[in-house]
Amino acid sequence: MPTTPKSLLWTRTDTAGAEHALVEGGQGLTGHGTQLAVDPIPYTCRYQVATDADWVSVRLEVEVEGAGWRRSVRLERATQRWRVTAAEQGDLDAALAEAGHAPAGLPGVDDPDRLADALDVDLGGSPLFNTLPLNRLGLITARPDTTHRINVAWVLVPSLTVLPTEQLYTGLGPNRFRYASGDFSAEVEVDPDGYVLRYPGLAERAVRN
Numbered sequence: 001m002p003t004t005p006k007s008l009l010w011t012r013t014d015t016a017g018a019e020h021a022l023v024e025g026g027q028g029l030t031g032h033g034t035q036l037a038v039d040p041i042p043y044t045c046r047y048q049v050a051t052d053a054d055w056v057s058v059r060l061e062v063e064v065e066g067a068g069w070r071r072s073v074r075l076e077r078a079t080q081r082w083r084v085t086a087a088e089q090g091d092l093d094a095a096l097a098e099a100g101h102a103p104a105g106l107p108g109v110d111d112p113d114r115l116a117d118a119l120d121v122d123l124g125g126s127p128l129f130n131t132l133p134l135n136r137l138g139l140i141t142a143r144p145d146t147t148h149r150i151n152v153a154w155v156l157v158p159s160l161t162v163l164p165t166e167q168l169y170t171g172l173g174p175n176r177f178r179y180a181s182g183d184f185s186a187e188v189e190v191d192p193d194g195y196v197l198r199y200p201g202l203a204e205r206a207v208r209n
Contacts, residue, residue, distance in 0.1 A: 004024075006021075006023050009205065014202055016039075017125070019036075020033055025193065028053045031128065032046070034046050040099065043157070045062065045063070048061045051132060057120050057132055058078075061074045062074075062160055067095060069088070069091055069094075071087070071088045075121060075153060082112045083112060106159075115164050117151040118164060122155065124154070124156045125202070127196035127205070131190075133167075134194040144172055150167055151164060166181065186200045
């Protein structure tokens with residue numbers, strides 16, 4: 001289990017971008033980080049995340065901004081329900097249209113009760129958030145082929161739309177698991193604390209020699 005503060009840096013492999021996260025683990029996790037990416041348009045995304053002692057997600061705050069726009073969303077779990085608040089300044093959809101992309105829609109979720117079964121949060125493009133269910137489910141050291149189907153509150157970036165999503169986690173032996181959601185799947189390598197080292201099609205962690 002994570003016991004000391006960590007500074008983690010990933011380089012995106014699916015687009016030009018990177019992520020830096022500062023986390024403290026042990027009895028659950030608290031952390032904050034920053035994403036930079038150019039797809040679908042250049043943006044900076046900052047987040048704060050916290051779980052309880054059992055690694056159940058209890059709070060996620062995200063702010064994302066680009067040229068002429070800014071969005072934010074806050075998810076907070078209390079009394080077995082998610083409370084979601086969102087805000088926007090400027091016009092992300094106009095910036096997307098200028099770059100030839102479809103509109104993103106509104107930040108947040110129309111009905112937070114759709115997230116009622118979600119014990120984990122996930123942030124689009126971030127390898128950090130796989131650590132939460134890995135530790136909650138004990139998959140880092142689980143027998144190979146141990147599989148869990150989970151419900152997640154998935155925050156899309158840069159729109160910050162929140163979707164209830166089903167994900168499949170399968171242990172593949174020490175420090176490896178398979179992630180699947182919809183038509184996408186990947187075999188991911190993590191360190192002994194459950195932080196991603198290599199996520200094919202998404203990111204690789206920079207490790208000091």
